[in-house]
Amino acid sequence: MFIQQLYTGCLSEAAYYIESNGEAAIVDPMRDIDEYLQIINTRKTTIKYIFETHFHADFVSGHLDLAAATGATIVYGPDTVTKLPVHVAKDGETFSLGNISIEVLHTPGHTLESSCFLLKDENQKAHAVFTGDTLFVGDVGRPDLAQKGADLTIEDLAGMLFDSLQQKIMPLADEVIMYPAHGAGSSCGKNLGPETYSTIGEQKKTNYALQPQTKEEFIKAVTEGLATPPQYFPVNAKINKEGYESLDTVLQNGLQALSIEAFKEKAKDDAVIILDTRTAAEFTQGFIPNSIFIGLEGRFAEWAGSILSFNKTLLLVTEPGKEKETVVRLARVGFEQFAGYLNGSFEAWKNAGEEVDMIIDVEADELAMDIPFDENLIVVDVRKETEFADGHLKQAINIPLGDMTDATVLSDLEDNHNIYVHCAGGYRSVIAASIMKKEGIHNLRNIVGGWGKIKELNNRFTIEKTVEALN
Numbered sequence: 001m002f003i004q005q006l007y008t009g010c011l012s013e014a015a016y017y018i019e020s021n022g023e024a025a026i027v028d029p030m031r032d033i034d035e036y037l038q039i040i041n042t043r044k045t046t047i048k049y050i051f052e053t054h055f056h057a058d059f060v061s062g063h064l065d066l067a068a069a070t071g072a073t074i075v076y077g078p079d080t081v082t083k084l085p086v087h088v089a090k091d092g093e094t095f096s097l098g099n100i101s102i103e104v105l106h107t108p109g110h111t112l113e114s115s116c117f118l119l120k121d122e123n124q125k126a127h128a129v130f131t132g133d134t135l136f137v138g139d140v141g142r143p144d145l146a147q148k149g150a151d152l153t154i155e156d157l158a159g160m161l162f163d164s165l166q167q168k169i170m171p172l173a174d175e176v177i178m179y180p181a182h183g184a185g186s187s188c189g190k191n192l193g194p195e196t197y198s199t200i201g202e203q204k205k206t207n208y209a210l211q212p213q214t215k216e217e218f219i220k221a222v223t224e225g226l227a228t229p230p231q232y233f234p235v236n237a238k239i240n241k242e243g244y245e246s247l248d249t250v251l252q253n254g255l256q257a258l259s260i261e262a263f264k265e266k267a268k269d270d271a272v273i274i275l276d277t278r279t280a281a282e283f284t285q286g287f288i289p290n291s292i293f294i295g296l297e298g299r300f301a302e303w304a305g306s307i308l309s310f311n312k313t314l315l316l317v318t319e320p321g322k323e324k325e326t327v328v329r330l331a332r333v334g335f336e337q338f339a340g341y342l343n344g345s346f347e348a349w350k351n352a353g354e355e356v357d358m359i360i361d362v363e364a365d366e367l368a369m370d371i372p373f374d375e376n377l378i379v380v381d382v383r384k385e386t387e388f389a390d391g392h393l394k395q396a397i398n399i400p401l402g403d404m405t406d407a408t409v410l411s412d413l414e415d416n417h418n419i420y421v422h423c424a425g426g427y428r429s430v431i432a433a434s435i436m437k438k439e440g441i442h443n444l445r446n447i448v449g450g451w452g453k454i455k456e457l458n459n460r461f462t463i464e465k466t467v468e469a470l471n
Contacts, residue, residue: 001100001121002043003128005179006035007196010299011059011332012186014196016130016179018119020098025049026072027117027130028181029062031247032328036066047072049095051102052086053132053181054114055240057145057233058188059301059332063240065247077115078106082241089115100127105168107134109161110141110188112152116168118176128177129200134161135169136180138193140209142226145188145233158219165210174201185299187230190222227384231405232305236334245336247328254316254327256340260352266315266339273308276317277326278346280430284359284446288317288342288349291357293434296322296329298427305333306402307431316341317349359433360445364453367420368460371395378413380421380444382432383451387424393454394462401428404435413441422447422454 002019008030016027017039024045026036040047047070050063054077063074064084074086075095089095091106101124105116110133117130133141143157176199182188183196204210208221258266267274267288274291276283277300283293294303296319308314314335318326323341330338342349350356370377379396381388388398401423403409413419419441423429426449433446447453454461 001098001127003119003179004039005196006030007183008332010301010329012183012192013059014179014181014183018097018100018102019043019045020100020122022046023048023098025051025095025097025102026066027051027179028053028056028132029066031060031062031065031244031332033062033066033069033247036062037069040070046070048097049102050074051117051130052076053116053130053134054111055080055082055237056133056181057229057237058182058186060236060244060334061240062247064243068246075104077104077113079108080113084241084243105129107131107161107164107168109143109157109159109164110134111145111157112160114141114164118172126173126176128179129169129172130179130181131169132181133188134164135178135203135207135209136182136186136189136192137178137195137198137203138207139189139191140165140207140222141188142190142229143222144226145229145237154223155219158222159215161222162215162218169200170204170210172200174199174204176200178203187227187233187302190225190227227386228402230302230306230402232310232333235310236305239334244334247331250331250336250338251324251327254314254330254338254340255323256338257343258315258340259343260349260354262340263315263342263349264354266313269313271312272315272339273312274315274317275304275308276346276434277322278317278319280427282319282346283430283434284361286350286356286358287346287434289355289357290438291317291434292438293430295427295430296326301329301333303401303428303431304330304335307405307435308335310334310337313337313339315339317346320345357437359430359437361448362420362445363448364457365460367447367454368457370418370420371461374418376416377418377420380413380419380432381451382421382423382428387451389466391451391455391463391465394464399432401432404432407439410436410439410441415443417443419444420447421445422450424451426450 089104103118276291381396
């Protein structure tokens with residue numbers, strides 16, 4: 001028996017390769033399947049099953065392309081509703097894999113079809129459980145993502161999740177290894193722990209959701225403090241349920257190298273977004289006017305899904321050699337409409353004498369010097385509301401980056417304002433500045449290093465916390 005976790009950091013997503021006696025299974029594969037095909041070629045195995053713990057909302061699964069490439073059977077748990085060619089398993093149904101077996105544990109709550117997969121070794125002893133979004137290290141899956149049409153409240157789903165945990169997870173032996181679908185940073189839970197796997201025994205000790213409590217207490221604990229899910233979640237869940245374009249076709253469209261003239265012609269279309277994926281430091285020094293920045297070095301796919309419209313076509317500016325990585329990572333969260341990329345990147349554009357724009361970078365100490373003498377100065381803090389509540393500049397207004405998809409949130413910013421933008425470390429603020437520029441707000445500066453650098457100079461700033469953060 002062999003198990004390998006395949007972790008994708010920018011989405012905090014874990015897929016799993018399971019092998020026994022020449023037969024293999026993949027749990028929760030990503031859309032780009034090359035890594036899985038490479039493993040089975042290297043280990044000379046055959047993929048027999050593709051197990052899906054649920055219809056994922058935060059990424060597009062590779063189940064369809066992987067099944068087409070290998071002939072493997074796609075397995076979902078009970079209550080799965082889809083027209084795709086999948087096997088809908090019964091609760092307790094067992095699948096043999098070489099000398100081991102995998103049992104379906106239906107665990108509704110995160111979604112109705114959510115299921116865990118219990119792996120039993122050669123002696124039919126429970127060895128590991130693949131919990132999907134039902135149970136994380138230190139947390140559980142959020143119960144507010146029921147698919148459209150389900151006549152259920154968040155409290156209904158939370159109650160189902162309580163029953164699932166009590167009936168299917170708690171009875172498992174303490175030594176059973178727990179392999180979740182996500183780690184820290186995922187928006188599928190409230191506060192996932194830093195480890196990417198654990199044991200059932202450890203979670204019984206430390207996970208708030210597995211502590212002795214009534215169903216009512218559990219429902220309150222898991223539903224309080226949930227942030228609004230990213231806007232792309234329902235889009236991805238729908239794609240996973242209904243199907244998608246082959247990744248090879250998406251790549252073919254996205255990897256068209258465009259001359260400057262061809263790029264300019266495509267950019268005239270109002271249904272096109274120019275997306276620049278270079279580093280934040282490169283972008284602020286110069287970019288094509290009206291570009292949106294989302295750099296590959298951050299939580300790229302997540303922010304792209306949260307900010308960009310799926311109804312528009314993407315025109316790419318990337319670091320040379322990063323074109324394929326950019327398209328693949330965008331496809332992971334459901335983007336399929338591409339017009340190509342600028343051949344030669346921004347350097348070719350600049351060297352051709354085309355119009356460029358830039359964002360002024362300033363250090364935190366410059367902000368400290370300007371605050372006392374500039375009555376038109378406004379600090380725009382684009383961190384999440386919880387981050388803002390935990391400490392912010394007295395002069396700051398909070399416009400979370402995720403809210404900037406609604407241009408009206410910027411309506412109070414006027415031409416006479418001297419705007420300083422910051423986030424926690426400098427990545428999100430550049431995304432925000434690019435959005436503001438595209439909306440016609442040009443009198444702005446990006447604070448390099450963000451809140452981290454501001455706090456280092458706390459003796460030169462007035463820092464406040466909200467009442468909620470103090471309580």
